[in-house]
Every structure is written in C-alpha cells, then in structure tokens.
Amino acid sequence: MRIDKFLWSVRYFKTRTLANAEVKKGKVTLGGNPVKSAYEVMVGDVFTIRKNQIDYKIKVIQIPNSRVGAKLVTLYIKDLTDPLQLELLESRKLSQKYYREKGEGRPTKKDRRELDDYLDGEDEDADWDSFFNGEEKEY
Numbered sequence: 001m002r003i004d005k006f007l008w009s010v011r012y013f014k015t016r017t018l019a020n021a022e023v024k025k026g027k028v029t030l031g032g033n034p035v036k037s038a039y040e041v042m043v044g045d046v047f048t049i050r051k052n053q054i055d056y057k058i059k060v061i062q063i064p065n066s067r068v069g070a071k072l073v074t075l076y077i078k079d080l081t082d083p084l085q086l087e088l089l090e091s092r093k094l095s096q097k098y099y100r101e102k103g104e105g106r107p108t109k110k111d112r113r114e115l116d117d118y119l120d121g122e123d124e125d126a127d128w129d130s131f132f133n134g135e136e137k138e139y
Contacts, residue, residue: 001063003028003039003047009067010077012049012056027051046080054089056081 001009004020007028013019026034027050035047041060049056057080064076107115 001041002037003035003041004037006041006060006063007049009064010058010073011068011070012051012058022049022051052089053092054081054085056085 004016004023007013007019007023008016013022020037022028023035023037028035029048030039030045032048041063043060043062045060047058047060049058059078059080060076061078062076068076
C-alpha cells in the first residue's frame with residue numbers, strides 16, 4: 001500500500017489528497033529521509049510525520065485493506081510519539097483557549113443576525129438620542 005493511502009487509511013489525514021500533499025512537502029520521513037507518495041509501506045516501518053508543528057512517530061503493525069474506523073486504528077499502528085511532543089500540543093491548545101474563550105471577542109455572523117432580529121422587533125419610533133443620553137421617555 002502506498003504511504004499516502006496508508007496515512008489516510010489510519011486516519012492521520014482527513015483526505016487522501018491532504019496526505020499526498022504532506023508527503024510531497026517532505027513532512028513524512030522514514031529514518032530521517034523524506035519518502036515519496038509511491039513508497040510501499042512495509043510492516044515494521046517507523047515513520048515520522050510532521051503535523052501541527054508536532055513530530056508524530058508511528059510504527060506499522062499491519063496494513064489495512066481500506067480506511068478503518070477510529071477505534072480500530074490501534075490494530076494497525078503503534079504510536080511512538082515522544083510524550084514531550086504531546087505535552088507541547090496540549091499546552092498550545094490550552095494557550096489558545098486562554099487567549100479567547102468561546103463567545104468572547106468579535107461577534108460571529110450568528111450573533112449579528114440575532115442582534116438584527118432583536119432590533120427589528122423593537123418600536124420603529126424609538127428615540128435613540130434620549131436612550132443614549134440617559135433620558136427616559138414617557139409613553
């Protein structure tokens with residue numbers, strides 16, 4: 001099985017096209033040497049995959065016939081990734097969450113639409129000048 005098809009089959013990449021592109025960029029190596037897309041995967045090969053600024057290391061246990069479910073991936077590869085790399089990935093995720101919590105910051109398109117719907121439901125003759133000046137309007 002070709003390396004790009006293998007990486008797609010074991011769910012390292014969402015599409016085979018993405019897998020092929022990453023292999024062509026030289027982000028998949030075998031023993032420190034970049035491999036080509038047509039490289040035939042053998043049982044026992046240990047690949048290093050550069051993805052999301054992390055170096056993943058996997059060992060091929062078996063070669064699947066086609067794409068496998070997420071629960072079955074461990075039957076085909078063994079993850080040898082350095083724990084420090086995984087900690088680095090986790091710290092990056094946490095730093096992004098710290099930077100901007102969901103729902104904070106710039107409004108989304110959905111937020112804008114909800115605001116527009118809310119404002120459309122109000123009186124047409126609302127006196128905005130008096131509202132912003134703190135004056136109350138008597139009805």
